[in-house]
Amino acid sequence: MNQARDKKTGEIIDAESLKHLFEDGLSEYECIDEKCRIKLLPCSFKPSNKIRPYFKSLGLENHRQTCKFSEYLKLLEKAKNRPFTEFELEDMPFPTKLKKVKLNDGNDTTFKTNIIGNEEPGKGGLRSKASGEFIEILNKSKVVASISPIVDFYIKCPYNRHMEIEIEDVKKMYMYWFKRIEKPLVTGNYKGQCIFFGRLHTNKEKIIETEETLEITLFESEDWEKSDKDKPAKQINPFIISINKALISKNKVSRIKNEIDYAIEEKIEAFKSKVVDKKKHAFIFFLGEAPTKNEPYKFKVIDGYLVARYTQIFQTKQ
Ligand SMILES: [Zn+2]
Incomplete structure (x- = not known):
């Protein structure tokens, strides 16, 4: 769990x-x-x-x-093969809203104050269904304080990405909130705020930390250049994920580094044990802002909302 x-x-x-x-x-x-x-x-x-x-x-x-929570986790394991039924969705505690926890000082208490519960009845992800004379409340809003359960629902439920999630006061379907960074790498493809995701390098030298920023170079780039056949190809204009360390706590920075490590280590372990599934990659997911004209290959992470998973991404099914 x-x-x-x-x-x-x-x-x-x-x-x-x-x-x-x-x-x-x-x-x-x-x-x-x-x-x-x-x-x-x-x-x-x-x-x-x-x-x-x-x-x-x-x-x-x-x-x-x-x-209901263990039932939900069991259902998640079946979700890649079939959509949830209306009946299952009625009680399911899947995330319907991301609520930011504001920090007042350098000590990050975000993780201790995760608010997950049946908050704000009448708002958020509440769905109602007319049943005879009564309006039946089917699904109470489930508010989460990290993107971790949101990413897990997206990954595991390719048939149910039409469910809505509210982030930064914008409510839209999971499938529209998530945007994969991939070819064709036209920078204009990426607009506004999304939960972007792309593949990590296994090489940890692609993660560069300075006093001010933590920058992660993705596997995705505009092109690859092979100058010498004995040397590995070089990335041309790789996409970079940038985290401004001044805006988040030290704990959050180290948590982000841990996240990346877990996903990379899981990939390395899979390769070592030779249970390699070519469809699986170390993916990084983050709530971020799309690149701008001035910095066309740089994504900015919002409030340190970032997780990583060694996983396969299934196509959205409808
Ligand atoms: Zn339980």
């Missing part, structure tokens, strides 16, 4: 933040479903761990039968 509730504070946290919480001491965790709440153990949270942090249940303890 990639999320759990802190038993002491009641706040919902992403597993990825465990590495930072570890420094101040971990809490006790439980399933985020209000009626389930079984104990969950944090795993792989030490700085030396190369595997992405996660939560697991104790031994044979199962989630309660009514647990």
Whole structure:
């Protein structure tokens, strides 16, 4: 599981933040479903761990039968083969809104204050359906504070990308929020704010950190130049993802670097163990602004909203 509730504070946290919480001491965790709440153990949270942090249940303890969160995770695993039925969608806690958490100081508390719950009934992703004389509320809004669950829904649900998500006061379908950076690499293809995604290099030298910025060069570029047959081809005008470090906390910067590392390491591990699936790549996803005329190959990340996954991207199916 990639999320759990802190038993002491009641706040919902992403597993990825465990590495930072570890420094101040971990809490006790439980399933985020209000009626389930079984104990969950944090795993792989030490700085030396190369595997992405996660939560697991104790031994044979199962989630309660009514647990909607574990039911949702099980359904996600089936979602690449078929669309969800209306019935399944009724109760499903998939993300319908990204809510920013404003920071007042240098200490990033974003991860501790993830707001995921049935917020704001009557707004957001609420859907209603006339049923006889009654208006039945089918799906309460699910507000999330990180793009992680949004990206997972997009990746795992190629048949359900017509569902809507609200980001920065703009509500549109998942399939319109996500934009892959790929050929043809006409820079004008990228406009406004989107959740952009592209492939990472396995070579970590393509990630350059200075005092002011963290810049990640993507595998996607305008062209490749082969000057010497013994040398690897060189990228011409590669796309770059730029993060202004002054605008986000130190914790967020290190979390971003961890994210990239996990995806690259997962890819390297897959190659080592020879279970190579050629359709899988280390992808980086970020809420960002498209390149401008002055900097036609540079994407800017908004508020450090960035995750990475070693995965396959299925085409949107309708
Ligand atoms: Zn549960």
